[in-house]
Amino acid sequence: MRLKLVGVAVAALAPVVAMSGYNEYAMRQERAEEVRAQAAQAAKQASSEVERIIEGLRSLLTAVTAMPAVRQLDVPLCNDALKTLGGSVPNIRTLFVLKPDGSPVCGSAEFPAGVTFGDRDYFKDALATKDFVVGRYTKSRFSGSPVLPLAMPIIDGGKTIAVVVSGVRLDWLQTRIAERGVAPGNAVTIADGDGTILARVPLPEKFVGTVIPDAYQSLVHANAPGVVQLTSQDGTERILGYRPIALPGSPLYVSAGFSTNEAFAPINRASIANLVGIGAGAIVSLILAMFIGGHFLLGPISRIAEVMQNWRDGKTKARTLMKPTDELHAVGASLDNLLDELETRRLHAEKAEEERSLLVRELAHRVKNGFALVQAIAHQSFKKSDAEKYGSFSQRLTALAGTYDLILSGEGRATSIMGVLETSLRAHATDERRIALEGPDVVLPTDLALPLSLVTHELATNATKYGALSSDEGKVEVEWMVDAGRVAIRWAETNGPQVAVPARKGFGTVLIERAFPSKARAVHAFHFEPSGLVFELTFLLEEPIDRVEVCA
Incomplete structure (x- = not known):
């Protein structure tokens, strides 16, 4: 019975728990959609900033290709102009002009002896496309530092006479991304067309220069931006918004990830508070159910059960002695009335059984007397005339009497x-x-x-x-x-x-x-x-x- 009282208390709390669970589910769904929208927006903003940086440098290289000293390949004047220009642009490492064979013409810094750039992919692409090219992660041959190379061909009469080359400083790009501010647990990643990471917040020292794993390469080359939930390389589960390189004007891959733990932390705290409140309410409800149930339910029920057990044990005088003051006491009073009625019927049944037994015994006695009379008549009539047949008849008659005796003695x-x-x-x-x-x-x-x-x-x-x-x-x-x-x-x-x-x-x-x-x-x-x-x-x-x- 105590378990049933506990069940009643639990059933009373069930709607509260169900409503709380539904509200939490709804809040989590709403928060998930909100975080997905924020991740997509953050990735779009980061991509737009990268595009502005690249577009600014493109304009810079376009302006360089229009300079007379550069177009005429006047080495002294070109060197002076590029040194002056390179010193005023902090986000580039160097600025120089190359011949179609990759040999240097002039630049913002002195060239190492025997250096050539004819083997660089970005240089080859600029010659082939005759258009502005954003290269891949590269170690500078001037400083040995990592850069993102840029190339702009100089066209004269439909022919490429030279190529202007520069490179975005990756340390500057890393600082620029970090200055934007990234909340704890979140992450921003910028990678080139090969998936090599150019800048990352956090842990740049661990990931810059490494290639995005194959499992995530599909995001780099996706046909459209999107949002996914995944476990990042640093082991953090994030909702990630990404912008692939396939987008027009987007030469680099950009992603912005929001930590699910941080995003759902307020909801988790609220859930814990709700669980504590529900648990406290459940404990109080159980205590009250046990106290009230023990006094108003278990006591009367135990008394009724005790009387019924005494009745089964033969103590037919046992009664609950309850008055119909409430539902359970009314049951006890009804039980007393029923037991009184059963006792009366039992006494009547015993009297009737005694009478029936007497009649059965009388009937059995008379049947036996009838068989005895038949046997006596047969003895007087046939024993002397045919003793053998009389003996067989007498045995059968005695057996038949025994069978009828068994039938009549149902006791x-x-x-x-x-x-x-x-x-x-x-x-x-x-x-x-x-x-x-x-x-x-x-x-x-x-x-x-x-x-x-x-x-x-x-x-x-x-x-x-x-x-x-x-x-x-x-x-x-x-x-x-x-x-x-x-x-x-x-x-x-x-x-x-x-x-x-x-x-x-x-x-x-x-x-x-x-x-x-x-x-x-x-x-x-x-x-x-x-x-x-x-x-x-x-x-x-x-x-x-x-x-x-x-x-x-």
Whole structure:
């Protein structure tokens, strides 16, 4: 009962828990959409800033290609102009002009001896496309520092006469990204067309110069910007907005990631607070349920249960003595009234049973007296004239009296199948060789022994009148077995007169069909074989099987 009270308290809290869970789910869904939108916007802003930087440098290189000293490849004037210009632009490493074969012409710094740039991919692309080119992550041949190379061809009469080359300082780009401010747990990544990381916040020292793993390369070369949730290279789970290099005017890959732990931290804190509140409410509810239930529910119920147990133990005077002040006490008062009524009925039933037993004993006594009278008449009439036939008749009459005694004494004790069959058949065959009984010695309760006696007596009576026992050579074999608590009996007649299917159902057949109680689940079948009647009967035992030995 206490568990049921706990169940009631839990059921009362269930709507609160369900509503809280739904609200948290809704808030998390809303927050997820909000973070996804923020990630996409952050990536777009970072990409726009990178595009402005690249576009500014493109304008710078375009202006350089228009300078007369550069177009005329006037080395002294070109060197002076590029040194002056390079010193005023902090985001580039160097600025120089190359011939179509990759050899230097002039620049903002002195060239190392024998240096050439003809093998650089960005230089080759500028010659091939005759357009502005943003290269890949490269180590500068001037300073050895990493740069993002830029190249702009100088076209004269449709022919490329030289290429202006510069490079974005990656340390400057890293500082620029860091200055934008990145919240703890978030990340911003800029990579070139090969997926090599040019700048990253946080942990630039760990990732700059490394290639984005193959698992994420699809983002670098995607056809459109998007938002995904993934675990970043640093092991942080993030909602990532990305801008691929395939976009027009976007020569670099840019992504901005928001840490899911940081993004959902306020909701997590609110969830913990809600859980603590619900837990405290549950504890208080359980304490109140136990106290109130114990006083108003468990006490009366325990009293009612105690009275019922005393009644089962034979203490029929036990009562709850409750007054109908509330629902449970009304049940207790009703139970007292019911017990009073049952006690009255029990006393009446005992009196009726005594009267019935007296009548049964009187009937049994009169039946025995009737058989005794018939036996006395037979003794006086036939003993002297035919002593042998009188002896056989007397034995059958005595057996028949024993069978009727068993039928009338419904108060008898349980008996075995063998005992029931022997008693029932004793009146129908004085020669034991004509009736064979075989099967385990199974003890039957009275309510099964009596029906079996009736059925056997009816079968034996029919066999005596019309069947195997009506002729001198006829025999009856009765076999039985027990399997899984079910008794199967087979009655087989042989060497008697030929049998036929009866035209109508007689009283004996009806008696056999209705003899056993319904709980025995009795099933029977008649087989009128050429050799004689075969009757099969199965019924269920009420009590465990008590096997002693096989009797033949």
